[in-house]
Amino acid sequence: MLMRSLHHMYSTHKTILLLRLTSFFLLLFIFLSNHRNLVQAQVFIYAGCSQEKYQPNSPFEGNLNSFLTSVVSSSSQASYNSFAIGNGTSIPAEAIVYGLHQCRGDLKTIDCSRCMESAVNQIGLVCPYSYGAALQLEGCYVRYEHNDFLGTLDTSLRYKKCSKSINNDAEFFRRRDDVIADLQTAMGFKVSSSGLVEGYAQCLGDLNSGDCSSCLADAVGMLKTLCGSAEAADVFLGQCYARYWASGYYDFASDSSNEDQVGKTVAIIVGIIAGIAVIIVLLSVCRKSMG
Template structure:
């Protein structure tokens, strides 16, 4: 399934339907910062069995997130995993999030996946703090170390002590990673890493080892860096550098095009509302 990655600017998401959830639930916007979305090119039909199962999946995610920080789903695959309506999905929150914050983040993610990937047969959406993914085919428990997104700070370091501390943190994040979430610090360098809950302990360790290797190779001497793979992510930063100096490395043209379209549509919608208000004011 071909997938395209999107990186939607926050000012466009501000005008989206997710705006309601951001302020309705009173949770700080920064905690739900949009990081990336990946969408399949294949589209499902409205009023299809897949759409019905998709809506059930999202509803189940929102409901479950008020009780647990991870859950996986398989819906409509009783007869065959290849059936038209089959859908597989999961959600997960960062390992240190309170359950109430997790629930708010997942509700936000569920709202945004409609905007980022309308009618897509498969999609993944990463926010700062939580992740939502669904597919038409079964992906649960299957190791995927492909790079979905990375960002490296514009600031870098040539200090030998920094590299020693950073490597200590990255190495420590791989030890005991079977529990899925790991936090580490050494001096002024901190970091954490996490695997998706559908991975075995062995696959989690393999995924994080790959993520750590990519942090070093893709971001070099960056003072702060993130890398998100298909089923895990790793992050480190030196005190004072994260996250304000982080910059995205993505230049996905399809994502930019869709973002522009969304922005234009949102702007037109706001203009229509304003004109309607002015017209009523003049008539009164």
């Protein structure tokens, strides 16, 4: 009777231990997944800097620092905001800072804020003492100027990326055309898919609906004219962007094969441990029922 009781206690202890290990690996897997998403959001896409430079310790620099601080604070509350720092004061007009920030529409608030922190930290390094600068990361965008650009349509090409071409695949091109036609109707941020083709597009928040449509029409047109029969394409204009890709083929964010392998390994471990834990729990329940 004593041996049976000890055996039962040992089985219960093993069950609790395995359940705890399962919980630990599940939490680890969630952490790695969130970390991968955050890393991808902060991948550098492009930057642009004005040739005109300001002087250190100038009124413009003080307003620029206030703008960058406001961007980090604002991004923890909203994915988009615009600013005019110093407007309406007695400082010279050339010291006023106009700017905005925007995160990708599907980014969580906490990831948006962290992405903007990264963007703010980088923009001064990439564009030191510049009167105007723009920096695009995978998940967020920040721009400032000493001239008021807010609400003014800008469809100039800032960045493009095209993958290898596909030949003789009528189904792919039909699906791609469906996706990019749908993306052209976006107001703000939009995701679209057709078969194995996916894509999304976004306008900056300072554009009205008519200018957003015009910007996206140009972006979608460039996806086809600049990238032709590419299996994946990415076009950023001054105030909007559009992209499409074949599912499972192209990762715009980064070469994340190592991260993927870590995630897959953890997932396999979690699955094995969870399976063993379930079996032991069931066996324990059966033994207890058979008494």
